[in-house]
Amino acid sequence: MTAVLECRDVTRRYDTPGGTVHALRGVSLTIARGEYVAIVGPSGSGKSTLLTLMGGLDRPSSGEVLVDGTPLAALRDRDLTRLRLRRLGFVFQRFHLLPVLTARENVELPMAEAGVPAAERRARADELLAYVGLAARAGHRATQLSGGEMQRVAVARALANRPALLLADEPTGELDAATGRGIMELFARLNADGTTIVVVTHDERLAAEARREIHMLDGRIEREAAGQGRA
């Protein structure tokens, strides 16, 4: 299988008044197309830092991150933004939908930025909202949705431009167990339909849905294991 994402000996250091913090200490991994990977580990193990580097939201102190073979370090800020828009999808713990927009408008936003014609993006937004089970809530403002519904809209938004890779940071962290379960099922369905997913989570049940689990500790990959979601 072809690699969607590669990390080659990636490190990330932060200089703080209390000294240098080594968040990542030489991480290498490859995510193949169609994989569903969960990155787990205790707080401070570097899993969220790794996700931000994979998504080009931050730059490594050393090492290299490649998306579809393109080294992110070679990209200017504007090109990195375009890559995030077209090749990557993000889902965050706190959803971060625009509260003044409707669910549909939130999903349309990345498409509008990508220059998709209005009629096409509306149709695609409705299709995605139907996919995540929110067709009836398309016209509701984000503030009128429950936490689970907001996260579903965030997933739909992340899929808007048909990304090569979906990156999710604690997507069930703000949700109750039942609602979180629905998001887990959605992710499983997405992967089954061909979306490559990397999810950072404390949630063991969500991690278990993945086909592959990467356990991190002290900025390093401690071990890898196959998840229950394997085919």
Added chain:
Amino acid sequence: MRTALRDLLRHPLRSALAVLGIAVSAAMLLDMVMLSGGIDRSFASLLLARGYQVRVSPRGTLPFDSEATLGGLADVLRRLRADPDVAAAGPVLGTAVFGRGAADSAVVLFGYGVEPGAQGMYELERGADLAPDDSLGVLLSAPSAVRLGAGVGDTVVLAARLDPQVASASVERRLVVRGEVRWVYDYRDQPSVGTLLPVMQALAGEGARDAASAILVRVRDGADLAAATARLRAAVPEAEVRNVDDLVAVFRQRLVYFRQVATILGAVSLIVTVLLVGTLLTITVNERLGEIATLRAIGIGTGRIVRGVVAEGALLTAAGGALGLALGLATARYLDAILTSFPGLPAAFSFFVARPDALLTAALVLAVTGTLAGAWPAWLAARAPIAATLRAEAT
């Protein structure tokens, strides 16, 4: 723009207060713009109210700025009228007179002696104008008509001065009211009367014989005003000869402090607008850093984010500016009424002149200010580090 509007409506009270603050600043800015240019224009327009572009007054004085008179009037008029570009030259004598009407009690009036055929001092409102040889007629202003209790067709008595020995006037004229006029340069409620120049000269006494306070000169259309003024100056070297541009320059010099105050207050209002819009948008952006970082994470360009913040500033400024426009016009009208009620100022004079260019200037300056005020918060929004901001949001 629609999203920017919705963002502002997330905090309706805050946005409303900001709009009100901007409206007050905009009103002050508009008033100051109207004031700084309005005085000159109003003065020039007042001087040209009857189409007379040149004023001749006694040496070292401005027209009606002192009680000095210009002697040898007939000779001065002859020299002025000899100029080929002079279409009319009208002498005016201003003096204090006493008047008695129906009430039979003396009232103090301001008397104008004029030549009806060449006058730039009044506009007829009712009745008839004086005929060139009507030495028995008089024109009243509305305030003098009230004080004398007289109207068109009534007889009034004008007296020059009271003789302190006998408590009676040395010269008296019984005159018939021909018409009611509006004296262009009168201050509010000024009780003025007008007669033929020789009548007023007689009432003013021996010193006013063959004299006038000023001469108003109308240069024919198409003539070079500056050149004509220079020729007239040479023709009557014993007098001050100034055209409207000269008088406006003198007036502007006298009101230089007024203009400076207007400039300073206008600048203050702009600074207040920048601070208001900038503070509000900075608070808004800081509240939404997580949201903005997420937008950038999902690939929304900084251009769109910056445009959104700037659009919010523009909307606030537009709403505040529109409200400020109405407020500024109302305030200007109120202040104008107060300022023009000061004694000695012509009632037709305006300190605040609402001109399209003034409104446009204020609107443009305000729009630029509002946009610039949004630039700093927009820059903040665009430069916030994505990963660090999201990390801070999550903790």
